[in-house]
Amino acid sequence: MKITNIPNQIIRGAFAPVNKGKIDTIVLHHMAHKTAGVKEVERWHINNGWTAIGYNYFICFDGTIYKGRGLNVGAGVANHNSHIISIGFQGDYHSAKVSMPDSQFNSGVELISYLQSILPNAKKVEGHRYFGGSVCPGTYFPLEEMKKLKKRGETMEKTYNKVNDCPDWSRATVQKLIGKGYLKGDENGNLGLNDTMIKILVINDRAGIYGN
Ligand SMILES: [Zn+2]
Known part of the structure; x- marks a missing residue:
């Protein structure tokens, strides 16, 4: 995960570092604006x-993660900034049904996971609206999905490298294919099979394709 500095970041005054042990919640926001990027949002906040920009971090549609105030006290939710870290997400996730791009979503998961690894008590992830007075981050923000901290498009597929790693029901087939020299694996003998491949091998074996 890469955290990028805001180009020519505007900081008027001094930041106060957060007390890391006091941070209990990571708060997610949207911009309620379809296109505004980090420099535009920074300008709103300076105005x-x-x-400086109020968010501790800002994540663009393309997945770029900008450091706003970083681990200094932010300005995301009035009266709560001493115990939260705010992440702003580019986009309007409220006025119309939209889906968050995978690149932005996955960066959100990465950043939250990273923050939780360095902030021991930041166990909660909430939308701004949790504190009241706002619909932010919007009805169409994938808040519950993001709380699961699982990136989209990642398969948790297992790789089976040895006969004994393979599911019971497939071992006879795999052993047979090794015995016949059909299955050799890489130079270290690692088979590199996944579930789909194993299923196909077993189906073929049952069909008699590999003989007895
Ligand atoms: Zn907000």
Whole structure:
């Protein structure tokens, strides 16, 4: 995971470092704007008279993670900033039904996982609306999916390298194919089979394709 600095970041004044042990919640926001990028959001916040962009981190549609205030006290949720880390997500996830791009979603999962690894008490992940007074991060923000901290498109597929790693029902087939020299594996003898391959081998074996 890469965290990028905001180009020519505007900081007017001093940041106060967060007390890492006091951070208990990672709070997610949307921009309620279809396209605004990190520099535009930074400009809004500077125009509010704030020290800098309010979010601790900002994640674009393309998955770029920008460091806003980083591990300094943010300005994401009034009266709560001393115990939260705020992540802003590019986009409007409320006014119309939209789905978050996988690149942005997966960066969100990576960043939250990373923050939880360095902030021992940051166990909760919530939307801004959890604290009231806002619909943020919007009805169409994949909040519950993101809380699961599982990246999209990742298969948790197992690789079977040895006969004994393979499921019981497939071992006779795999052993037979090795015995016949059909299955050799790589230079270290690792078979590199996955579930789909094993199923096909067993079906073929039952069909008599590999003989007795
Ligand atoms: Zn918000």
